[in-house]
Amino acid sequence: DTEVTQTPKHLVMGMTNKKSLKCEQHMGHRAMYWYKQKAKKPPELMFVYSYEKLSINESVPSRFSPECPNSSLLNLHLHALQPEDSALYLCASSQRDGTVAMPQHFGDGTRLSIL
Amino acid sequence: AQKITQTQPGMFVQEKEAVTLDCTYDTSDQSYGLFWYKQPSSGEMIFLIYQGSYDEQNATEGRYSLNFQKARKSANLVISASQLGDSAMYFCAMREGRGDYKLSFGAGTTVTVRA
Numbered sequence: 001d002t003e004v005t006q007t008p009k010h011l012v013m014g015m016t017n018k019k020s021l022k023c024e025q026h027m028g029h030r031a032m033y034w035y036k037q038k039a040k041k042p043p044e045l046m047f048v049y050s051y052e053k054l055s056i057n058e059s060v061p062s063r064f065s066p067e068c069p070n071s072s073l074l075n076l077h078l079h080a081l082q083p084e085d086s087a088l089y090l091c092a093s094s095q096r097d098g099t100v101a102m103p104q105h106f107g108d109g110t111r112l113s114i115l
Numbered sequence: 116a117q118k119i120t121q122t123q124p125g126m127f128v129q130e131k132e133a134v135t136l137d138c139t140y141d142t143s144d145q146s147y148g149l150f151w152y153k154q155p156s157s158g159e160m161i162f163l164i165y166q167g168s169y170d171e172q173n174a175t176e177g178r179y180s181l182n183f184q185k186a187r188k189s190a191n192l193v194i195s196a197s198q199l200g201d202s203a204m205y206f207c208a209m210r211e212g213r214g215d216y217k218l219s220f221g222a223g224t225t226v227t228v229r230a
Binding site: 042043045048099100101103104105106107109111 | 218
């Protein structure tokens, strides 16, 4: 079992729906990340939160809206998605101590399908 | 420019044999970290091993070892005594010493272990 928990594991939604992905960690990490991964490709960074503040937005379309309510929780709100947004969405967390040495720990991901 | 290069899209290995996955990197930073992740078909990204740029010894974690050749900018992963459960995609990643917490991933190598 991973220490980063993502729900739901699978999500099918229409292009007009609004849904949210949830990510939770209890390792005391202060940096959290959202990645998008297409099949057989490496993960692509979407957002980084550091101490609950958005520090990096990799020019992600506004139909993806991240939220970090507290240090343990990270949400990704989805609205009016396109078929090309179908992918595996991975959440990760890491300690924030200013060194390069901290690995990111990933959840199992949410497999998202847009109809 | 590509920061992480994995030149082997796919590899087959016989059970109980060792396999080496190649990874070369490009950075001008003196401080950086190199990571290997395993991603089974289930989707979870599993952190395997870390090597710091200032580490003088090659990292080892159980059956995983990292052959770090700094002058050649390579960080190859060696998996000894392969098991069927090692079948997965493996990603090499680098984090540079700029404090933005980004991981640069390679394209990945798919390993299939044969009985």
